[in-house]
Amino acid sequence: EPEVTQTPSHQVTQMGQEVILRCVPISNHLYFYWYRQILGQKVEFLVSFYNNEISEKSEIFDDQFSVERPDGSNFTLKIRSTKLEDSAMYFCASSEGAGLEQYFGPGTRLTVT
Amino acid sequence: GESVGLHLPTLSVQEGDNSIINCAYSNSASDYFIWYKQESGKGPQFIIDIRSNMDKRQGQRVTVLLNKTVKHLSLQIAATQPGDSAVYFCAALGPGYSTLTFGKGTMLLVSP
Numbered sequence: 001e002p003e004v005t006q007t008p009s010h011q012v013t014q015m016g017q018e019v020i021l022r023c024v025p026i027s028n029h030l031y032f033y034w035y036r037q038i039l040g041q042k043v044e045f046l047v048s049f050y051n052n053e054i055s056e057k058s059e060i061f062d063d064q065f066s067v068e069r070p071d072g073s074n075f076t077l078k079i080r081s082t083k084l085e086d087s088a089m090y091f092c093a094s095s096e097g098a099g100l101e102q103y104f105g106p107g108t109r110l111t112v113t
Numbered sequence: 114g115e116s117v118g119l120h121l122p123t124l125s126v127q128e129g130d131n132s133i134i135n136c137a138y139s140n141s142a143s144d145y146f147i148w149y150k151q152e153s154g155k156g157p158q159f160i161i162d163i164r165s166n167m168d169k170r171q172g173q174r175v176t177v178l179l180n181k182t183v184k185h186l187s188l189q190i191a192a193t194q195p196g197d198s199a200v201y202f203c204a205a206l207g208p209g210y211s212t213l214t215f216g217k218g219t220m221l222l223v224s225p
Contacts, residue, residue, distance in 0.1 A: 004156075031211055043157060043202065043215040056209040091156050098211040099145055104156035 002026045004105035006092050012111045013082055021077045021108045023092030032075045033093040033102060034067065036060070043091065049075065050098070082112045125222045132190040134219045136203035141184060145206035147213065148177060148188045152199045160188070160201075190221075198223045 005024045013019050025032050034046040048055040049067050066078045075094075079086055089109050093102040126132050138146070144165040149157035163170045163177045163186075170177050176189040186203050200220050204213040 033211070033213075035213075042217045043204075043213075045212045045214065048209075048211040050211070055211050058212070093156075095211075099206055101147060101159050101162055102213060103159060104149075107156045 002028075004092055004094055004103055006090075006105040006108050008108060009106065010109045010111070012113065015084055015112055016081050019079050019082055019110065021079075021090050021092075021110070023075045023077075023105055024073050025075055025092065025094030026103060027073070029094035029096050029103075031055070031095045031098055031100075031102075032067075032069070033095075034077045035091045035093060035104075036088040037091065037107075038088045046077075048098075055098070079110075082110075084112050086110060087112045122217070123220045123222065125224065126193050128193060128195060128223055128225045130193050132188075132193045132197070132221060132223075134188045134190075134201050134203075134221065136186040136188075136216055138184050138186065138203075138205045140205065140207055141181070143205040143207050146177070146179065146186050147204045147206075148175075148186075149202045149204060149215075150197075150199045151202060151218070157202060193221070193223050195223045195225055197221060 007022045032049045035043050037043045045058050047057040047061045047067055064080045068076050089107040091107045092105045095102045147162040148160040150160050151157045161172045161175050161177050163179050174191045178187045200218040202215050202218045204215045
């Protein structure tokens with residue numbers, strides 16, 4: 001069964017450093033998403049991406065964040081200068097279209113020290 | 114804006130019982146809802162969805178009920194098994210046409 005994959009599973013970085021989280025969405029899906037989940041809290045939407053551009057983004061997704069689809073398979077989230085409060089699980093998801101079920105990857109645990 | 118909330122943080126049941134997990138939403142314009150299951154250390158796993166033109170939808174051992182009048186959603190799990198132990202989230206589409214707003218989650222604990 002096709003699935004969303006994410007790498008790395010755990011990333012530790014120092015405050016102020018740049019990190020790139022990687023995702024491979026399901027191959028025939030057209031919409032891609034990033035969500036985050038701070039420990040013990042609910043999953044929060046960050047950004048959606050379609051046709052090589054951002055479709056929607058939340059207030060969390062400020063200028064420190066960017067997304068990219070550098071090739072036909074990968075979808076990345078970059079945090080330019082990490083802060084302690086960026087520590088969270090980051091989930092990538094994909095769907096065949098807008099308003100359709102979103103399938104989530106296993107997540108990357110980001111720890112900022 | 115959209116907010117989605119869950120009534121109970123933890124639900125403990127015995128193996129074989131039926132479980133009911135509830136969820137309330139605030140935006141009457143929401144027209145698509147999903148239930149996700151999240152096991153420890155894993156990403157949310159799609160269980161079942163329902164659109165606002167339906168009141169009920171059934172899957173394998175799961176049923177979702179939607180009451181648009183009171184903006185309430187429930188997930189029923191029949192013959193609950195230890196493997197069903199997880200956190201269950203409801204999510205509503207919106208704000209926007211591609212974003213999901215999640216509730217806080219209910220932890221389901223199934224004892225043998």
